Amino acid sequence: MDKDQVKGRTKEMSGKVKEVTGKIVGDKELEAKGNVEKNVGKIQAAYGDVKNAVKKGN
Numbered sequence: 001m002d003k004d005q006v007k008g009r010t011k012e013m014s015g016k017v018k019e020v021t022g023k024i025v026g027d028k029e030l031e032a033k034g035n036v037e038k039n040v041g042k043i044q045a046a047y048g049d050v051k052n053a054v055k056k057g058n
Contacts, residue, residue, distance in 0.1 A: 002052045008045030012038050 015038030022031025 002048040004048030004051060005045050006048075008041045008043070008048055010041070012041030012045060015039070015041055 015034045015036070018034025019031050019038060020034070022028065022034055
């Protein structure tokens, strides 16, 4: 697994936790920040997936 994949998935999970916490406590700002972080993590993980596929020659 590529470091971008790991970092991206970690960021995605952290963002999801923040998003859900924001929803539970009614903090729209925390919810929005969590959503952004989650999506940035998805992009970073996808970038790692592409890099890994290129390395393998797929």
